[in-house]
Amino acid sequence: MRTQVGIIGAGPAGLLLSHLLHLRGISSVVLEKRSRDYVERRVRAGVLEQGTVDTLVAAGVGGRLLREGLSHHGIELRYGGAGHRIPFEKLVPGRAITVYGQQEVVKDLIAARLEAGGDVRFEVEDVAVHSPGDRPYLTFGGERLDCDVIAGCDGFHGVSRPSVPPGVLRTYERDYPFAWLGILARVAPSSEELIYARTERGFALHSMRTPEISRFYLQVPPDAGEAEWPDERIWAELKARLETVPGFTLTTGEIIEKGVTPMRGFVTEPMQYGRLYLAGDAAHIVPPTGAKGLNLAVADVRVLTEALAAFFRDGSTELLDGYSGACLKRVWRAQHFSWWMTTLLHTFDSDDDYGRKLQLSYLDYVTSSDAAATTLAENYVGLPLEG
Numbered sequence: 001m002r003t004q005v006g007i008i009g010a011g012p013a014g015l016l017l018s019h020l021l022h023l024r025g026i027s028s029v030v031l032e033k034r035s036r037d038y039v040e041r042r043v044r045a046g047v048l049e050q051g052t053v054d055t056l057v058a059a060g061v062g063g064r065l066l067r068e069g070l071s072h073h074g075i076e077l078r079y080g081g082a083g084h085r086i087p088f089e090k091l092v093p094g095r096a097i098t099v100y101g102q103q104e105v106v107k108d109l110i111a112a113r114l115e116a117g118g119d120v121r122f123e124v125e126d127v128a129v130h131s132p133g134d135r136p137y138l139t140f141g142g143e144r145l146d147c148d149v150i151a152g153c154d155g156f157h158g159v160s161r162p163s164v165p166p167g168v169l170r171t172y173e174r175d176y177p178f179a180w181l182g183i184l185a186r187v188a189p190s191s192e193e194l195i196y197a198r199t200e201r202g203f204a205l206h207s208m209r210t211p212e213i214s215r216f217y218l219q220v221p222p223d224a225g226e227a228e229w230p231d232e233r234i235w236a237e238l239k240a241r242l243e244t245v246p247g248f249t250l251t252t253g254e255i256i257e258k259g260v261t262p263m264r265g266f267v268t269e270p271m272q273y274g275r276l277y278l279a280g281d282a283a284h285i286v287p288p289t290g291a292k293g294l295n296l297a298v299a300d301v302r303v304l305t306e307a308l309a310a311f312f313r314d315g316s317t318e319l320l321d322g323y324s325g326a327c328l329k330r331v332w333r334a335q336h337f338s339w340w341m342t343t344l345l346h347t348f349d350s351d352d353d354y355g356r357k358l359q360l361s362y363l364d365y366v367t368s369s370d371a372a373a374t375t376l377a378e379n380y381v382g383l384p385l386e387g
């Protein structure tokens, strides 16, 4: 078999890349190890930047997103017994976020690819990358796929990054001393907008998916297991961390999914080797506090699509050669913003009183100065995309 672009992974990065390449008349094959049902049901990100929404709509896969997505024009920072709204409409006029689950984006992209006759293969076994440096090909389940280019969109635990010879890639990593317990509950949100809560007990986030489904996160120890968090304990802790302002009551309900996500920052440089290009979580991971992971994947794919279109149109490799450089500036901006939001809102060593005072001082500054709040707002809704 042969295709122009062999794509490993049917997450947001791999599926969007396949769709955008199709719109440019470029063939691809997507190889996914999990089942379609698993990929479509996996609960992950929930906040789309303005640029991500614009990209999906322009690519013709944003119809349901525009109908069902929840447009938000602010978030609340809750700490010290008070809530402080960060008003996007005032600080970054015309820019907003859209709450729309990553699994919905994935469903929309899979539907679009299959409707267009795209070659997306699920439950593929033993994908392996071969000779990415010159004549690349993929093997899987006893088959071989010759490609002009391979796109590694297989996430943090994929096979593409490890297929690069040792010593070529440099990685940068920061692990945080806590994790997030993510909770999906069949209960109407108790707040119109997202609430980021800093408390002495730890961080909590009140998000949502639809008017009937709420999404929550709790800061938990790094080795926490779901078994330690029965529903009763989850609701008690969410109430303890969110019911800290007068008049706010958290509505409880049926918990339909829970899972622990480690908190880490990770970047690999460069994001390419020979004819192998890494995009999304295969190249970088951010702590989800800034809601950047999915949005960074989209930004990478936009750059890679333009580079591949130029390459297949006239053989030009200039944009492909500059792929990593074009992505990494935004990647590091998102790394810093995610680190900043994480260190601002989570509790660290209980005996670091000086650090806690710095945190509270910074929160007071961000919630009282438009200049400081604008730095949060413009990064949160997403800085303008290149191109």
Ligand code: FAS
Residues within 6 Å of the ligand: 008, 009, 010, 011, 012, 013, 014, 031, 032, 033, 034, 039, 043, 044, 045, 046, 047, 102, 124, 127, 153, 154, 155, 156, 157, 158, 159, 259, 260, 261, 279, 280, 281, 282, 288, 290, 291, 292, 293, 294, 295, 297
């Ligand atoms: P993905 O990991 O989504 O997709 C990679 C795909 O490759 C997967 O489908 C995987 O099955 C497949 N794959 C892996 N190895 C393979 C192999 N050897 N062969 C074939 N296929 C292979 N981001 C946020 O912004 N907010 C959040 O709240 C948030 N929560 C998260 C919770 C969890 C548990 C995780 C893991 C991530 C979370 N993220 C969050 C980040 C997440 O949304 C990613 O940024 C996003 O999924 C990136 O998309 P992809 O790069 O496509 O990677």
Ligand code: PHB
Residues within 6 Å of the ligand: 044, 045, 046, 047, 194, 205, 207, 208, 215, 288, 289, 290, 291
């Ligand atoms: C989510 O709704 O999943 C979500 C929202 C904001 C974040 C992280 C996750 O910062």
